[in-house]
Structure formats: structure tokens, C-alpha cells
Amino acid sequence: MALWDKKVLCGFMFLLTGAVSQHVIYPGPVCGVKGSTVTLLCTFTPVKTVTEDGREVLVEINRVVWCQNHEICQTTTPSVYDNKLLYNHINNPRYRYLGDTKGNCSLQISDLKEEDDATLRFRMEDEKKLSFYTGQPGVKVTVVDATQMKIRSSRDGEFKRGEAVTLTCTTECTFHQLEVTWFRDGHALPYTGPSLHLSPLKAEDSGNYTCGLKNNVGKLSEPFSLNVEAGEEEQSTQAGVPVTLIVGVVVGVLLALCTLILVLCIIRRKRAADKNQSAVREEAGPKPDVSSNIQQGGANGTEDDVSYDPIQFKARGQARPAKDDVSYAPIQFKARSQARPVEEADDAVIYSSVVGRG
Incomplete structure (x- = not known):
């Protein structure tokens, strides 16, 4: 070579x-x-x-x-x-x-x-x-273009409550990073990224899902319909209202009625007690006016309304007459000029006897 x-x-x-x-x-x-x-x-x-x-x-x-x-x-x-x-x-x-x-x-x-x-x-x-x-x-x-975006599901068939599913926002070709905003029935969801994982599925997850670029939500994918079968608890609804909500409303109404009945009973008992006290006061009547009775008795000279002087009783050594209505008013007795004739005669005899002995 x-x-x-x-x-x-x-x-x-x-x-x-x-x-x-x-x-x-x-x-x-x-x-x-x-x-x-x-x-x-x-x-x-x-x-x-x-x-x-x-x-x-x-x-x-x-x-x-x-x-x-x-x-x-x-x-x-x-x-x-x-x-x-x-x-x-x-x-x-x-x-x-x-x-x-x-x-x-x-x-x-x-x-x-x-x-x-x-x-x-x-x-x-x-x-x-x-x-x-x-x-x-x-x-x-x-x-x-963004109009070529679409949603693919991780599984086909019917979706039942409690299961899991992943929705992927994709296009005809493959991409590595995509900032995506997800929507359900036109309302934005708090999730971003090419994939949306739903687990466990609930009846409220049912709806039409769409996805779009975060900075260009004007162009969305074709809707993907997701229907989740309701469980026994969610099937037991009345007029679309969950049973738990109905039970809560009923319990609240019952508590309000019990409270109202209790307040009415308390008011009724208080009124009855006030009525009984008024009846007792009416039966007892007004208290007698002792001063007016004494003055009236002295003026009329009746035996039942007599005022005695305790000093004079001690001097005489006589027993106080038993009277039904006796009032002791030494000051009023001295102020009156009316004399008791019987007792004055007795007093005169006693005083004269004492003088004669002297």
C-alpha cells in the first residue's frame, strides 16, 4: 500500500x-x-x-x-x-x-x-x-392550534361511586409540559396540569369536562361527559335534596318548637303565681289602724275602747280589767280631759283615808 x-x-x-x-x-x-x-x-x-x-x-x-x-x-x-x-x-x-x-x-x-x-x-x-x-x-x-385539544379517559364504561378515573388533556401529538385549566359544566376547577385525577368518585363529579390552556381559555377542548352512578345514600333524596340536609332541618325545627313550648310554660307558671299572691292579699284585707281606734274609743266613752295608764294601776294595786280590745296609750290618756267617774270616786276614798290616819 x-x-x-x-x-x-x-x-x-x-x-x-x-x-x-x-x-x-x-x-x-x-x-x-x-x-x-x-x-x-x-x-x-x-x-x-x-x-x-x-x-x-x-x-x-x-x-x-x-x-x-x-x-x-x-x-x-x-x-x-x-x-x-x-x-x-x-x-x-x-x-x-x-x-x-x-x-x-x-x-x-x-x-x-x-x-x-x-x-x-x-x-x-x-x-x-x-x-x-x-x-x-x-x-x-x-x-x-389549541382547537385540536381533547380529553381522554383512563377507562371506559360506566363510572360508579367510589371508583377512580384520570382525565388527560391532550392533542393529536405528544407534549411534555402543558399548563392546563380544567372546567366542569363551564366552571373552573382548582386543578392545573395535563391530567385530572378524580378519586373517589361522587355523584357531584358528574358533568361535562373541558380543558384549555391556562393563558388561552378562549379555546377549549371538546366536552367529555362523565356520569357517576349515585350510591344508596345519594339516591335517598327528596326533590334533589340530600337526606342529611332534610334530617338537619327537621331536627332544627323540633329544637325550636321545644324551646318555644318551654318558654310558654315558664310564662304561664309565672302568671299563675302572681294571680295566687293577689288572691291572698284580697282575703287578708287591710290592716286595722290602731291609732284611729284609740282616738275614736276615747271620744265615744265606750268600755271596749279604753286606754289605761300603767302607772295608775300600780298605785292602786288593782288588777287590770280583762277587756277584749285594750290599747295602752299613756300619752293619749293624759292629753284627754275626760274623766272616768267611777274610778275617780274610788281614788277619792283612798286618798281621804290616808289623810285621816296622819
Whole structure:
């Protein structure tokens, strides 16, 4: 073999070895809905060393690039992301690099637009460009309109109370991330994400479900009808009102009636007690006025109404006459000028006897 043929064979083997030792792994074709966010999961493997001037030199990747619809993404090729921003490139703010310079080349695209529908490729380089590589064939990103969204169920058939079901908001193609708002009968639900898990199912979970992008709820999917069979407890309703609600209302009414009856009994007893006290006062009558009786008796001179002076009884040594109604009023007795004729005669005899003995 000629010397020139040997050099060509060695160069070809070197390129083949380099191509085999470094590579990029892309995800499959990615489909995204307008306005949503997709993530391109990507990994790369660079060469460890290269031969320079007959000696091996360690290689360290310091530049990573993503470009659209270009085979090698080099020099002045427009890129959507470049960590070195060479050639006055400006990174697209909707493209966010999630990787590094060691082996992760993942890229996230937010707020998808029609211009994002393209084939993207990843390129890596070292500082001296001793090693550089653009991964093939790249990843195809397809952007679709939101009207193509629809809901799929994890199971078919009838849904019974207590079971579980997962509803997935999807399109004709596959997507990685989708900020979704869920609706039931036109009312927003407090759930986000491509999947809605319902467990355990209840009768109130029945309805027409739709899904739409969180930032574009004007375009919703076709409705998905979910009918959940009611259990025994939920079947026992009257005019669409649950039994528990009816029982609660009945108990409340009964408590209110019992309270009212108790209050009426208390009021009735109080009134009866007040009536009895009034009757007792009427039977007892008014209290007699002792002072008026004494004065009236003194004026009329009757024997029953007499006022005695206790001092005079002690002086005479006579016993106090037994009278039915006797009132002692020494002050009133002295104030009256009327004399008792019988007792004065007796007193005169006693006093005269005492004088005669002296």
C-alpha cells in the first residue's frame, strides 16, 4: 500500500473514532400547542482527549449552541441559544437552556408560536476548537392550534361511586409540559396540569369536562361527559335534596318548637303565681289602724275602747280589767280631759283615808 493511501486511511479512522466517541441523544418528535411550554430532553457525550502535536490533550467543552434548521450550527448560523453569544447573537428569551457544559443539553421553549415549528440541533465546542460536534439528526418540534385539544379517559364504561378515573388533556401529538385549566359544566376547577385525577368518585363529579390552556381559555377542548352512578345514600333524596340536609332541618325545627313550648310554660307558671299572691292579699284585707281606734274609743266613752295608764294601776294595786280590745296609750290618756267617774270616786276614798290616819 502506498504511503499516501496509509495517511488517508489513518485520517478516516481518526474521524470515525471521534464520531463514535462523542454523540448527542435527542427526544423523539415533540408536539406542542400554541401558547404552551415544551421541554426537549437532551444529553451529549464529548470526547475526553484529542491529539495535538503528537501528544494527547484534555478537552473541556465551554460553548453550547442550539440552532434551527441548520445542519452544523457553526460560525454565523442564527441560533436560538448560545451561551457565548458570539457574532453579536441575541438569545431568544422564550428559549431557556436547562443543561450545562458537562453532558446535559436540555432546552425549554415557552409560549410556543408558529415560528417554533422547526428542526433544532445541538452543537458543542471546546475553547481551542480542537473538538467540536453537531448532533444529528436533531429534534422536530411541531406546533398545533389549541382547537385540536381533547380529553381522554383512563377507562371506559360506566363510572360508579367510589371508583377512580384520570382525565388527560391532550392533542393529536405528544407534549411534555402543558399548563392546563380544567372546567366542569363551564366552571373552573382548582386543578392545573395535563391530567385530572378524580378519586373517589361522587355523584357531584358528574358533568361535562373541558380543558384549555391556562393563558388561552378562549379555546377549549371538546366536552367529555362523565356520569357517576349515585350510591344508596345519594339516591335517598327528596326533590334533589340530600337526606342529611332534610334530617338537619327537621331536627332544627323540633329544637325550636321545644324551646318555644318551654318558654310558654315558664310564662304561664309565672302568671299563675302572681294571680295566687293577689288572691291572698284580697282575703287578708287591710290592716286595722290602731291609732284611729284609740282616738275614736276615747271620744265615744265606750268600755271596749279604753286606754289605761300603767302607772295608775300600780298605785292602786288593782288588777287590770280583762277587756277584749285594750290599747295602752299613756300619752293619749293624759292629753284627754275626760274623766272616768267611777274610778275617780274610788281614788277619792283612798286618798281621804290616808289623810285621816296622819
